Amino acid sequence: MRVTLRKTFLFLYLLLCLMFMALNLFGKISPTNDETDSNDYSTTTYKYMILNFFKRAASHKRQLALFPEDSQKTDRILEQLLYVPDRLAWHPVKIYLPQGANGVSLGVKEFQDQNCRVKNCFITTDRADAAVANVVFYRNSMSPMSERRPGQLWILQLLENPEYTGALPHANRAINYTATYRWDSDLVTPYERWTPLADVPSDQRLLPSSPKLRRKSNYAAGKSKLVAWFVSHCQTSNNRLGFAKELSKHISVDIYGSCGSQSCDRLSDTCWKRLDEDYKFYLAFENSNCQDYVTEKFFVNGLQYDVIPIVMGPPRTFYEKISPPHSFIHINDFKSPEELATYLHYLNKNDSAFNAYFAWKGSGQFINTKFWCRLCALVQNPKPKVAENLDNWWKRSDICNNAQTWT
Numbered sequence: 001m002r003v004t005l006r007k008t009f010l011f012l013y014l015l016l017c018l019m020f021m022a023l024n025l026f027g028k029i030s031p032t033n034d035e036t037d038s039n040d041y042s043t044t045t046y047k048y049m050i051l052n053f054f055k056r057a058a059s060h061k062r063q064l065a066l067f068p069e070d071s072q073k074t075d076r077i078l079e080q081l082l083y084v085p086d087r088l089a090w091h092p093v094k095i096y097l098p099q100g101a102n103g104v105s106l107g108v109k110e111f112q113d114q115n116c117r118v119k120n121c122f123i124t125t126d127r128a129d130a131a132v133a134n135v136v137f138y139r140n141s142m143s144p145m146s147e148r149r150p151g152q153l154w155i156l157q158l159l160e161n162p163e164y165t166g167a168l169p170h171a172n173r174a175i176n177y178t179a180t181y182r183w184d185s186d187l188v189t190p191y192e193r194w195t196p197l198a199d200v201p202s203d204q205r206l207l208p209s210s211p212k213l214r215r216k217s218n219y220a221a222g223k224s225k226l227v228a229w230f231v232s233h234c235q236t237s238n239n240r241l242g243f244a245k246e247l248s249k250h251i252s253v254d255i256y257g258s259c260g261s262q263s264c265d266r267l268s269d270t271c272w273k274r275l276d277e278d279y280k281f282y283l284a285f286e287n288s289n290c291q292d293y294v295t296e297k298f299f300v301n302g303l304q305y306d307v308i309p310i311v312m313g314p315p316r317t318f319y320e321k322i323s324p325p326h327s328f329i330h331i332n333d334f335k336s337p338e339e340l341a342t343y344l345h346y347l348n349k350n351d352s353a354f355n356a357y358f359a360w361k362g363s364g365q366f367i368n369t370k371f372w373c374r375l376c377a378l379v380q381n382p383k384p385k386v387a388e389n390l391d392n393w394w395k396r397s398d399i400c401n402n403a404q405t406w407t
Protein backbone atom coordinates (compact mmCIF):
# COMPACT_ATOMS: atom_id res chain seq x y z
CA MET A 1 0.00 0.00 0.00
CA ARG A 2 2.73 2.44 1.11
CA VAL A 3 4.83 1.61 -1.94
CA THR A 4 2.02 2.34 -4.37
CA LEU A 5 1.37 5.66 -2.68
CA ARG A 6 5.05 6.60 -2.93
CA LYS A 7 5.11 5.52 -6.55
CA THR A 8 2.07 7.66 -7.27
CA PHE A 9 3.75 10.73 -5.75
CA LEU A 10 6.92 10.09 -7.69
CA PHE A 11 4.91 9.74 -10.88
CA LEU A 12 3.02 12.99 -10.19
CA TYR A 13 6.28 14.77 -9.39
CA LEU A 14 7.87 13.64 -12.65
CA LEU A 15 4.73 14.68 -14.53
CA LEU A 16 4.91 18.17 -13.02
CA CYS A 17 8.60 18.47 -13.95
CA LEU A 18 7.78 17.54 -17.52
CA MET A 19 4.96 20.09 -17.57
CA PHE A 20 7.23 22.90 -16.40
CA MET A 21 9.74 22.00 -19.08
CA ALA A 22 7.01 22.04 -21.71
CA LEU A 23 5.71 25.36 -20.41
CA ASN A 24 9.15 26.93 -20.59
CA LEU A 25 9.62 25.74 -24.14
CA PHE A 26 6.22 27.12 -25.00
CA GLY A 27 7.09 30.49 -23.48
CA LYS A 28 9.78 30.98 -26.11
CA ILE A 29 7.25 31.28 -28.92
CA SER A 30 5.80 34.75 -28.74
CA PRO A 31 2.78 35.59 -30.88
CA THR A 32 3.84 39.22 -31.19
CA ASN A 33 7.50 38.41 -31.85
CA ASP A 34 8.24 40.94 -29.19
CA GLU A 35 10.01 40.33 -25.95
CA THR A 36 10.70 43.17 -23.63
CA ASP A 37 13.78 42.60 -21.55
CA SER A 38 12.31 44.44 -18.59
CA ASN A 39 12.80 42.52 -15.36
CA ASP A 40 9.32 43.48 -14.21
CA TYR A 41 7.80 41.09 -16.64
CA SER A 42 10.38 38.35 -16.96
CA THR A 43 9.37 36.64 -13.75
CA THR A 44 6.28 34.56 -14.06
CA THR A 45 4.11 32.70 -11.63
CA TYR A 46 3.72 29.05 -12.34
CA LYS A 47 0.21 29.27 -11.00
CA TYR A 48 -0.80 31.55 -13.86
CA MET A 49 1.27 29.57 -16.32
CA ILE A 50 -0.56 26.37 -15.51
CA LEU A 51 -3.96 28.08 -15.48
CA ASN A 52 -3.30 29.61 -18.85
CA PHE A 53 -1.46 26.74 -20.48
CA PHE A 54 -4.44 25.32 -22.30
CA LYS A 55 -5.91 28.70 -23.20
CA ARG A 56 -2.56 29.71 -24.64
CA ALA A 57 -2.15 26.53 -26.64
CA ALA A 58 -5.19 27.63 -28.66
CA SER A 59 -3.82 31.10 -29.38
CA HIS A 60 -0.41 29.74 -30.40
CA LYS A 61 -1.77 27.67 -33.23
CA ARG A 62 -1.33 30.64 -35.52
CA GLN A 63 0.31 34.02 -35.28
CA LEU A 64 -2.20 36.51 -33.93
CA ALA A 65 -2.33 39.94 -35.53
CA LEU A 66 -2.70 42.18 -32.49
CA PHE A 67 -1.51 45.62 -33.59
CA PRO A 68 -2.25 47.70 -36.71
CA GLU A 69 1.33 47.18 -37.87
CA ASP A 70 0.59 43.42 -37.93
CA SER A 71 -2.53 43.82 -40.06
CA GLN A 72 -5.08 46.45 -41.03
CA LYS A 73 -7.11 44.01 -43.07
CA THR A 74 -9.22 43.34 -39.98
CA ASP A 75 -10.04 45.25 -36.84
CA ARG A 76 -8.08 42.50 -34.93
CA ILE A 77 -10.87 42.28 -32.33
CA LEU A 78 -11.35 38.51 -32.60
CA GLU A 79 -7.57 38.00 -32.45
CA GLN A 80 -7.23 40.22 -29.38
CA LEU A 81 -10.09 38.36 -27.69
CA LEU A 82 -8.20 35.08 -28.18
CA TYR A 83 -4.87 36.46 -27.08
CA VAL A 84 -3.35 35.24 -23.83
CA PRO A 85 0.24 36.44 -23.40
CA ASP A 86 3.06 34.01 -22.62
CA ARG A 87 3.96 35.87 -19.52
CA LEU A 88 1.59 37.58 -17.18
CA ALA A 89 2.75 40.44 -14.99
CA TRP A 90 3.81 39.35 -11.49
CA HIS A 91 1.22 41.60 -9.81
CA PRO A 92 -2.12 42.57 -11.30
CA VAL A 93 -1.49 45.44 -13.75
CA LYS A 94 -2.75 48.64 -12.14
CA ILE A 95 -4.79 50.81 -14.51
CA TYR A 96 -5.51 54.37 -13.39
CA LEU A 97 -8.49 56.27 -14.80
CA PRO A 98 -7.79 60.00 -14.12
CA GLN A 99 -11.22 61.08 -15.42
CA GLY A 100 -13.21 58.70 -13.22
CA ALA A 101 -14.83 55.33 -13.72
CA ASN A 102 -17.47 56.30 -16.34
CA GLY A 103 -19.39 53.10 -15.77
CA VAL A 104 -16.36 50.81 -15.58
CA SER A 105 -16.23 48.56 -12.50
CA LEU A 106 -13.28 49.15 -10.21
CA GLY A 107 -10.70 46.70 -8.93
CA VAL A 108 -10.75 43.30 -10.59
CA LYS A 109 -14.53 43.31 -10.99
CA GLU A 110 -14.67 44.45 -14.61
CA PHE A 111 -12.43 41.57 -15.69
CA GLN A 112 -14.35 39.02 -13.65
CA ASP A 113 -17.76 40.28 -14.82
CA GLN A 114 -16.68 40.10 -18.46
CA ASN A 115 -15.25 36.64 -17.88
CA CYS A 116 -11.95 37.72 -19.46
CA ARG A 117 -9.34 35.16 -20.49
CA VAL A 118 -6.79 37.43 -18.79
CA LYS A 119 -8.05 38.87 -15.49
CA ASN A 120 -4.69 39.98 -14.12
CA CYS A 121 -5.56 43.73 -13.98
CA PHE A 122 -6.83 46.18 -11.38
CA ILE A 123 -8.72 49.39 -12.17
CA THR A 124 -8.43 52.41 -9.88
CA THR A 125 -9.64 56.03 -9.87
CA ASP A 126 -7.69 56.93 -6.75
CA ARG A 127 -5.46 59.98 -7.38
CA ALA A 128 -2.86 58.44 -5.08
CA ASP A 129 -2.41 55.61 -7.58
CA ALA A 130 -1.38 57.94 -10.42
CA ALA A 131 2.31 57.67 -9.66
CA VAL A 132 2.40 53.92 -9.12
CA ALA A 133 -0.02 52.76 -11.82
CA ASN A 134 1.38 50.65 -14.69
CA VAL A 135 -1.16 52.10 -17.11
CA VAL A 136 -2.90 55.49 -17.29
CA PHE A 137 -6.07 55.46 -19.36
CA TYR A 138 -7.28 58.80 -20.76
CA ARG A 139 -10.71 59.23 -22.25
CA ASN A 140 -11.38 61.85 -25.00
CA SER A 141 -8.91 64.41 -23.69
CA MET A 142 -5.73 64.57 -21.68
CA SER A 143 -3.92 67.08 -19.56
CA PRO A 144 -0.43 65.91 -18.79
CA MET A 145 0.13 64.66 -15.28
CA SER A 146 3.14 66.14 -13.53
CA GLU A 147 4.88 62.86 -12.85
CA ARG A 148 5.07 59.82 -15.08
CA ARG A 149 6.40 56.64 -13.62
CA PRO A 150 9.21 55.31 -15.84
CA GLY A 151 7.77 52.71 -18.16
CA GLN A 152 4.19 53.82 -17.42
CA LEU A 153 2.00 53.01 -20.40
CA TRP A 154 -0.42 55.75 -21.48
CA ILE A 155 -3.52 54.86 -23.47
CA LEU A 156 -5.87 57.40 -25.05
CA GLN A 157 -9.44 56.55 -25.98
CA LEU A 158 -11.26 58.80 -28.46
CA LEU A 159 -14.98 58.29 -29.01
CA GLU A 160 -16.03 61.21 -31.20
CA ASN A 161 -14.79 61.98 -34.70
CA PRO A 162 -11.98 64.57 -35.13
CA GLU A 163 -14.45 67.41 -35.74
CA TYR A 164 -15.87 66.87 -32.27
CA THR A 165 -12.58 66.20 -30.49
CA GLY A 166 -10.67 69.00 -28.77
CA ALA A 167 -7.03 69.73 -29.56
CA LEU A 168 -4.56 67.13 -28.30
CA PRO A 169 -1.37 69.18 -27.87
CA HIS A 170 -0.02 67.02 -25.03
CA ALA A 171 -0.59 63.68 -26.73
CA ASN A 172 2.30 63.66 -29.18
CA ARG A 173 5.15 61.37 -28.06
CA ALA A 174 3.27 60.77 -24.78
CA ILE A 175 0.60 58.26 -25.74
CA ASN A 176 1.67 54.64 -26.30
CA TYR A 177 -1.56 53.02 -27.47
CA THR A 178 -4.72 54.43 -29.03
CA ALA A 179 -8.25 53.13 -28.59
CA THR A 180 -10.69 54.52 -31.17
CA TYR A 181 -13.16 53.35 -33.84
CA ARG A 182 -10.41 53.68 -36.46
CA TRP A 183 -8.93 50.42 -37.74
CA ASP A 184 -5.41 51.83 -37.46
CA SER A 185 -5.83 52.21 -33.67
CA ASP A 186 -4.21 49.69 -31.36
CA LEU A 187 -7.49 48.76 -29.70
CA VAL A 188 -10.31 49.20 -32.19
CA THR A 189 -13.52 50.22 -30.39
CA PRO A 190 -16.42 50.18 -32.84
CA TYR A 191 -19.90 51.18 -31.73
CA GLU A 192 -21.06 47.66 -32.62
CA ARG A 193 -19.28 44.67 -34.12
CA TRP A 194 -21.16 42.51 -36.63
CA THR A 195 -19.79 38.95 -36.74
CA PRO A 196 -20.89 36.08 -39.02
CA LEU A 197 -22.09 33.10 -36.93
CA ALA A 198 -19.03 30.98 -37.78
CA ASP A 199 -16.70 33.59 -36.23
CA VAL A 200 -18.70 34.38 -33.08
CA PRO A 201 -16.56 33.57 -29.99
CA SER A 202 -17.80 30.28 -28.53
CA ASP A 203 -18.78 31.82 -25.19
CA GLN A 204 -21.05 34.34 -26.92
CA ARG A 205 -22.85 32.11 -29.39
CA LEU A 206 -26.65 32.44 -29.24
CA LEU A 207 -28.87 29.38 -29.34
CA PRO A 208 -30.30 28.73 -32.82
CA SER A 209 -33.76 29.29 -31.30
CA SER A 210 -32.86 32.83 -30.14
CA PRO A 211 -35.30 35.51 -31.39
CA LYS A 212 -32.26 37.54 -32.48
CA LEU A 213 -31.46 34.90 -35.07
CA ARG A 214 -35.00 34.68 -36.45
CA ARG A 215 -35.91 36.05 -39.86
CA LYS A 216 -39.30 37.33 -41.10
CA SER A 217 -40.72 36.07 -44.37
CA ASN A 218 -41.66 39.52 -45.68
CA TYR A 219 -40.17 42.74 -44.29
CA ALA A 220 -42.41 44.89 -46.47
CA ALA A 221 -45.68 43.47 -45.10
CA GLY A 222 -48.05 46.04 -43.61
CA LYS A 223 -45.75 49.01 -44.08
CA SER A 224 -47.34 52.22 -45.34
CA LYS A 225 -44.51 54.74 -44.85
CA LEU A 226 -41.21 55.22 -46.61
CA VAL A 227 -38.26 57.13 -45.14
CA ALA A 228 -37.78 58.00 -41.45
CA TRP A 229 -35.04 59.94 -39.68
CA PHE A 230 -34.59 60.70 -35.98
CA VAL A 231 -32.25 63.67 -35.64
CA SER A 232 -31.62 66.49 -33.21
CA HIS A 233 -28.33 68.01 -34.38
CA CYS A 234 -29.26 70.02 -37.49
CA GLN A 235 -26.21 71.96 -38.74
CA THR A 236 -23.33 69.66 -39.65
CA SER A 237 -20.44 70.10 -42.07
CA ASN A 238 -21.65 67.31 -44.36
CA ASN A 239 -25.02 69.12 -44.61
CA ARG A 240 -26.96 65.89 -44.12
CA LEU A 241 -30.11 67.92 -43.43
CA GLY A 242 -29.75 69.60 -46.83
CA PHE A 243 -29.55 66.17 -48.45
CA ALA A 244 -32.63 64.94 -46.57
CA LYS A 245 -34.61 68.05 -47.56
CA GLU A 246 -33.64 67.60 -51.20
CA LEU A 247 -34.58 63.92 -50.99
CA SER A 248 -37.96 64.84 -49.51
CA LYS A 249 -38.85 66.70 -52.73
CA HIS A 250 -38.95 63.33 -54.48
CA ILE A 251 -40.09 60.86 -51.80
CA SER A 252 -41.85 61.09 -48.46
CA VAL A 253 -39.29 61.65 -45.65
CA ASP A 254 -40.48 61.95 -42.04
CA ILE A 255 -37.93 63.90 -40.00
CA TYR A 256 -38.49 63.42 -36.27
CA GLY A 257 -37.00 65.78 -33.69
CA SER A 258 -35.93 69.41 -33.61
CA CYS A 259 -34.72 69.49 -37.25
CA GLY A 260 -38.04 68.31 -38.69
CA SER A 261 -41.78 68.53 -38.28
CA GLN A 262 -42.53 65.11 -36.73
CA SER A 263 -42.25 64.38 -33.06
CA CYS A 264 -41.88 61.22 -31.11
CA ASP A 265 -40.44 60.43 -27.71
CA ARG A 266 -37.20 58.77 -28.73
CA LEU A 267 -36.88 57.17 -25.33
CA SER A 268 -40.18 55.34 -25.70
CA ASP A 269 -40.56 51.92 -27.25
CA THR A 270 -43.50 52.96 -29.42
CA CYS A 271 -41.28 55.42 -31.23
CA TRP A 272 -38.81 52.71 -32.23
CA LYS A 273 -41.64 50.28 -32.99
CA ARG A 274 -42.68 52.61 -35.82
CA LEU A 275 -39.46 51.70 -37.60
CA ASP A 276 -40.27 48.00 -37.43
CA GLU A 277 -43.93 48.36 -38.29
CA ASP A 278 -44.43 51.43 -40.49
CA TYR A 279 -41.23 52.44 -42.29
CA LYS A 280 -39.15 50.85 -45.03
CA PHE A 281 -36.04 53.05 -44.94
CA TYR A 282 -34.03 54.92 -42.32
CA LEU A 283 -31.49 57.71 -42.86
CA ALA A 284 -28.39 56.59 -40.96
CA PHE A 285 -26.48 59.81 -41.64
CA GLU A 286 -23.36 60.50 -39.58
CA ASN A 287 -22.62 64.08 -38.42
CA SER A 288 -19.37 64.13 -40.41
CA ASN A 289 -17.94 61.90 -43.15
CA CYS A 290 -14.72 60.69 -41.56
CA GLN A 291 -12.45 57.70 -42.05
CA ASP A 292 -13.99 54.61 -40.37
CA TYR A 293 -16.54 56.69 -38.44
CA VAL A 294 -19.80 54.75 -38.26
CA THR A 295 -21.97 54.98 -35.14
CA GLU A 296 -25.04 53.44 -33.56
CA LYS A 297 -27.12 55.44 -36.06
CA PHE A 298 -26.25 52.69 -38.53
CA PHE A 299 -25.77 49.64 -36.29
CA VAL A 300 -28.68 50.17 -33.92
CA ASN A 301 -31.23 52.56 -35.46
CA GLY A 302 -30.70 51.01 -38.87
CA LEU A 303 -29.57 47.38 -38.83
CA GLN A 304 -31.28 46.34 -35.61
CA TYR A 305 -34.74 47.43 -36.80
CA ASP A 306 -36.62 46.13 -39.82
CA VAL A 307 -35.65 49.05 -42.08
CA ILE A 308 -33.00 49.45 -44.77
CA PRO A 309 -30.39 51.94 -43.55
CA ILE A 310 -29.44 54.62 -46.09
CA VAL A 311 -25.94 55.70 -45.12
CA MET A 312 -23.90 58.91 -45.36
CA GLY A 313 -20.44 58.68 -43.80
CA PRO A 314 -17.17 57.02 -44.88
CA PRO A 315 -16.97 55.47 -48.35
CA ARG A 316 -18.91 52.31 -49.31
CA THR A 317 -15.72 50.20 -49.13
CA PHE A 318 -15.52 50.75 -45.37
CA TYR A 319 -19.20 49.97 -44.77
CA GLU A 320 -18.71 46.72 -46.68
CA LYS A 321 -16.00 45.70 -44.22
CA ILE A 322 -18.17 46.21 -41.14
CA SER A 323 -21.68 45.31 -42.35
CA PRO A 324 -23.66 42.17 -43.07
CA PRO A 325 -23.76 41.49 -46.82
CA HIS A 326 -26.27 43.56 -48.87
CA SER A 327 -27.64 45.34 -45.81
CA PHE A 328 -27.48 49.09 -46.65
CA ILE A 329 -27.84 51.70 -49.38
CA HIS A 330 -24.98 54.22 -49.73
CA ILE A 331 -25.79 57.74 -50.92
CA ASN A 332 -22.53 57.88 -52.93
CA ASP A 333 -23.97 55.25 -55.28
CA PHE A 334 -26.35 57.89 -56.64
CA LYS A 335 -25.64 61.08 -58.52
CA SER A 336 -28.32 63.02 -56.67
CA PRO A 337 -31.00 62.73 -53.98
CA GLU A 338 -33.49 62.52 -56.85
CA GLU A 339 -31.78 59.43 -58.29
CA LEU A 340 -31.74 57.83 -54.85
CA ALA A 341 -35.49 58.53 -54.52
CA THR A 342 -36.10 56.77 -57.84
CA TYR A 343 -34.35 53.65 -56.53
CA LEU A 344 -36.29 53.78 -53.24
CA HIS A 345 -39.57 53.97 -55.20
CA TYR A 346 -38.44 50.91 -57.16
CA LEU A 347 -37.73 48.97 -53.93
CA ASN A 348 -41.07 50.11 -52.55
CA LYS A 349 -42.82 48.46 -55.50
CA ASN A 350 -40.66 45.33 -55.67
CA ASP A 351 -40.96 43.29 -52.46
CA SER A 352 -38.41 40.69 -53.46
CA ALA A 353 -35.74 43.32 -54.21
CA PHE A 354 -36.65 45.00 -50.89
CA ASN A 355 -36.46 41.75 -48.91
CA ALA A 356 -33.05 40.91 -50.39
CA TYR A 357 -31.67 43.61 -48.03
CA PHE A 358 -32.77 41.49 -45.07
CA ALA A 359 -31.46 38.12 -46.24
CA TRP A 360 -28.52 38.55 -43.85
CA LYS A 361 -30.73 38.60 -40.73
CA GLY A 362 -29.99 35.59 -38.54
CA SER A 363 -26.64 34.91 -40.23
CA GLY A 364 -24.57 36.49 -37.47
CA GLN A 365 -24.54 38.50 -34.25
CA PHE A 366 -23.42 41.80 -32.82
CA ILE A 367 -20.82 40.60 -30.32
CA ASN A 368 -19.50 41.99 -27.08
CA THR A 369 -16.02 43.20 -28.01
CA LYS A 370 -14.91 43.07 -24.34
CA PHE A 371 -12.74 46.14 -24.51
CA TRP A 372 -11.29 45.83 -20.99
CA CYS A 373 -10.45 42.15 -21.51
CA ARG A 374 -8.51 42.97 -24.68
CA LEU A 375 -6.77 45.85 -22.96
CA CYS A 376 -5.81 43.74 -19.95
CA ALA A 377 -4.27 41.05 -22.19
CA LEU A 378 -2.25 43.60 -24.19
CA VAL A 379 -0.76 45.38 -21.18
CA GLN A 380 0.61 42.30 -19.39
CA ASN A 381 3.87 42.47 -21.26
CA PRO A 382 3.32 45.55 -23.39
CA LYS A 383 4.83 45.86 -26.82
CA PRO A 384 7.01 49.03 -26.88
CA LYS A 385 5.34 51.72 -28.93
CA VAL A 386 4.82 55.49 -28.93
CA ALA A 387 2.38 57.51 -31.05
CA GLU A 388 4.74 60.04 -32.64
CA ASN A 389 2.33 62.60 -34.06
CA LEU A 390 -1.01 61.66 -32.65
CA ASP A 391 -2.65 65.05 -33.13
CA ASN A 392 -1.96 64.93 -36.85
CA TRP A 393 -2.86 61.24 -37.15
CA TRP A 394 -6.27 62.02 -35.69
CA LYS A 395 -6.96 65.41 -37.26
CA ARG A 396 -5.13 65.40 -40.60
CA SER A 397 -7.17 67.35 -43.14
CA ASP A 398 -7.94 64.34 -45.34
CA ILE A 399 -9.42 62.24 -42.51
CA CYS A 400 -12.85 63.82 -42.93
CA ASN A 401 -14.24 64.61 -46.35
CA ASN A 402 -17.43 66.58 -46.27
CA ALA A 403 -17.52 67.70 -49.88
CA GLN A 404 -21.14 67.67 -51.01
CA THR A 405 -20.89 65.76 -54.27
CA TRP A 406 -24.67 65.64 -54.63
CA THR A 407 -25.46 69.34 -54.98
Ligand SMILES: *[C@@H]1O[C@H](CO)[C@@H](O)[C@H](O)[C@H]1NC(C)=O
Nearest residue numbers: 346349350351352353354356
Ligand atom coordinates in the same frame (compact mmCIF):
# COMPACT_ATOMS: atom_id res chain seq x y z
C1 LIG B 1 -37.88 42.63 -58.65
O1 LIG B 1 -36.71 42.24 -57.98
C2 LIG B 1 -36.22 40.97 -58.36
C3 LIG B 1 -35.07 40.62 -57.39
O2 LIG B 1 -34.14 41.68 -57.32
C4 LIG B 1 -35.81 40.99 -59.80
O3 LIG B 1 -35.30 39.73 -60.21
C5 LIG B 1 -37.03 41.37 -60.64
O4 LIG B 1 -36.65 41.51 -62.00
C6 LIG B 1 -37.64 42.69 -60.17
N1 LIG B 1 -38.91 42.92 -60.84
C7 LIG B 1 -39.16 44.03 -61.54
C8 LIG B 1 -40.52 44.14 -62.14
O5 LIG B 1 -38.34 44.93 -61.67
Ligand SMILES: *[C@@H]1O[C@H](CO)[C@@H](O)[C@H](O)[C@H]1NC(C)=O
Nearest residue numbers: 173174176382383384385386
Ligand atom coordinates in the same frame (compact mmCIF):
# COMPACT_ATOMS: atom_id res chain seq x y z
C1 LIG C 1 5.48 54.78 -23.68
O1 LIG C 1 5.79 56.11 -24.07
C2 LIG C 1 6.80 56.72 -23.28
C3 LIG C 1 6.90 58.19 -23.68
O2 LIG C 1 7.23 58.34 -25.02
C4 LIG C 1 8.10 55.94 -23.46
O3 LIG C 1 9.11 56.52 -22.68
C5 LIG C 1 7.86 54.49 -23.05
O4 LIG C 1 9.01 53.72 -23.32
C6 LIG C 1 6.71 53.90 -23.80
N1 LIG C 1 6.39 52.58 -23.28
C7 LIG C 1 6.37 51.51 -24.08
C8 LIG C 1 6.05 50.21 -23.42
O5 LIG C 1 6.55 51.55 -25.28
